[in-house]
Amino acid sequence: MKKFLFVCLGNICRSPAAEGAFRYLADKSGRLGEFVIDSAGTGDWHIGCPPDERSQAACLDAGFNISSHRARQVDLGDFYAFDLILACDQQNYNDLLRMAPPDATARVELLMSYAKDQGVMAISDPYYGGSRGFTRAIELCLAAAQGLLKAY
Ligand code: 4NP
Numbered sequence: 114m115k116k117f118l119f120v121c122l123g124n125i126c127r128s129p130a131a132e133g134a135f136r137y138l139a140d141k142s143g144r145l146g147e148f149v150i151d152s153a154g155t156g157d158w159h160i161g162c163p164p165d166e167r168s169q170a171a172c173l174d175a176g177f178n179i180s181s182h183r184a185r186q187v188d189l190g191d192f193y194a195f196d197l198i199l200a201c202d203q204q205n206y207n208d209l210l211r212m213a214p215p216d217a218t219a220r221v222e223l224l225m226s227y228a229k230d231q232g233v234m235a236i237s238d239p240y241y242g243g244s245r246g247f248t249r250a251i252e253l254c255l256a257a258a259q260g261l262l263k264a265y
Contacts, residue, residue, distance in 0.1 A: 124154030124184035135258040137177035171247040192217035202235035227260030
């Protein structure tokens with residue numbers, strides 16, 4: 114089993130969408146059983162909350178449903194339980210490296226490194242913007258999920 118954790122700040126917009134995009138594409142290609150996937154946030158503000166309505170709507174438009182997700186915060190056990198911890202932006206990446214125990218077995222990477230053709234290394238935070246930002250974030254999540262699936 115390959116174990117991937119998708120991480121953003123709040124775990125209500127980008128990382129639940131990235132997890133959902135990966136689940137959707139892995140399922141479509143008949144490979145869902147090969148993976149353990151989850152998402153989490155570096156922050157604690159939204160623990161227990163469902164995804165932001167705007168992220169849920171943009172995911173539904175793209176063909177997948179993330180409504181059952183509940184936000185959780187990254188914990189130290191994640192650095193041993195997962196093979197890859199995939200950060201949505203540079204701040205998430207820096208925060209994860211700062212948190213990582215010295216003997217962590219998970220590798221921390223930027224999620225967009227799996228979709229270099231998109232020309233961006235981050236999925237920028239859509240939380241304070243309009244719905245267009247969510248549509249763009251989900252496009253990037255799908256591109257990265259496709260690249261990740263191809264790489265593994
Ligand atoms: P996310 O978006 O990191 O993609 O889940 C955010 C959600 C909430 C906040 C920031 C970003 N916040 O500041 O509450």
